[in-house]
Amino acid sequence: MAESSRITARDGVRADARRNRERILVAARAVFAEHGIDAPMATVARRAGVGVATLYRHFPTRDALVRGAFARQMETCARALTEALAAPDPWQGFQHLVETVCALQREERGFPAAFVAAFPESTSDHAQSRRRAERDFTTLVRRAQASGALRADFHPSDLAVVLLAHCGLVTALPDDGAASRRLVAYLLQSFRTDTGNRPLPPPTALTLRSLPIATDSSQGQRPPGA
């Protein structure tokens, strides 16, 4: 009769519930990749083979779902930052960090827009992660500047500028890794002190003609948040 006797598993979650949760996350990644993170929740549910209610039970808000779906990518980002700090050459670390995060944005469609939700202010642990990430990144910047490779007037906030711009680019051109690579290469060059022009990845096939039509609003443009 003790309530503990009713707990069904180590973590108190029934097997089918855990299974469904995983199916939902897989489906969410697929659907977000196809239709952007504004895709209907019902679509995710159908893809996962569960009812809408089940979806909402596991993830009460779209925000929670997005965060759940891209948790792994977020961890990869965090790891990249740790690795960057550990790298013997701070500039190498810096460059690798930027390239890794941008590669994630480029490869996992839906993730770029989700990224900025990565460090939600609501939950305290995440706020803490976020603060730590900021601190670590600032340290990395200082070191890279001290080593002479990163220009002295680079400001840690420039990372946000880069990420938002890159996010916009890959959101507009989901298939085009070339554009993303090109942008990143240009930006990294402008961050260096040693500024001899270095080889770039190949240019894109874009023309003004081929730019996506704006009012086809199927693309999730990110609205500003709080």
Next chain:
Amino acid sequence: MAESSRITARDGVRADARRNRERILVAARAVFAEHGIDAPMATVARRAGVGVATLYRHFPTRDALVRGAFARQMETCARALTEALAAPDPWQGFQHLVETVCALQREERGFPAAFVAAFPESTSDHAQSRRRAERDFTTLVRRAQASGALRADFHPSDLAVVLLAHCGLVTALPDDGAASRRLVAYLLQSFRTDTGNRPLPPPTALTLRSLPIATDSSQGQRPPGA
């Protein structure tokens, strides 16, 4: 009875119709600036003080409305390109062009997303403008490269990369001119051959914490009126 006798004005448009058209365009710019180009058509109509039907009569599709609303900005872009070609120093022309377009994207909110719709493929005259713009820009690039100021591996398609990235940035951070200026400065530097680090505009106040939350799609609703 002759149909020509019924024509009511020089251009065959009644005075109230012309007046309403203008009011709609003003309202559209305001509403697009506040809520993005996906704002409900009815909102534009209400703001303009006309009925929905009137709005649809003048602009049958949202696309037509967007194009009408930002026609002036598009002309400014076209003029900037012409001026850039006429500039004595091709690099100056190039730089001025990029800065002008980005300034427009930054200042007229809603325009950035609209920009890519600027040269619709449907109407032949616009397609022609677009082709001409491409040709002119390519010429500008060649000249700037010949002058030695623009790096040889800059490709005209890189303009699209810049514009899309910048569009993403200002869409995400509508109020923040600093971020836009910063990005443009970085990119222009990386386009130069002469690559000594030059002074940058001041950094932004962004932190990872302050990045907009992706899935809060509630959009910062304006507290007053609307």
Next chain:
DNA sequence: TCTTAAGCGGACGCGATCGTCCGTTTGGAC
């Protein structure tokens, strides 16, 4: 003034998405 059609506006039907409610199923402890 009179006439007429160009122009106007709001109501309406349609379709999509949201998030909840509630009856049914099922995992797993005993």
Next chain:
DNA sequence: GTCCAAACGGACGATCGCGTCCGCTTAAGA
């Protein structure tokens, strides 16, 4: 096997935006 709470799923009412339809208003030529 029995039981029950956890979990499920689909139906449902509410909301929102779209674009059209139709009766009314009004500009402006005669």
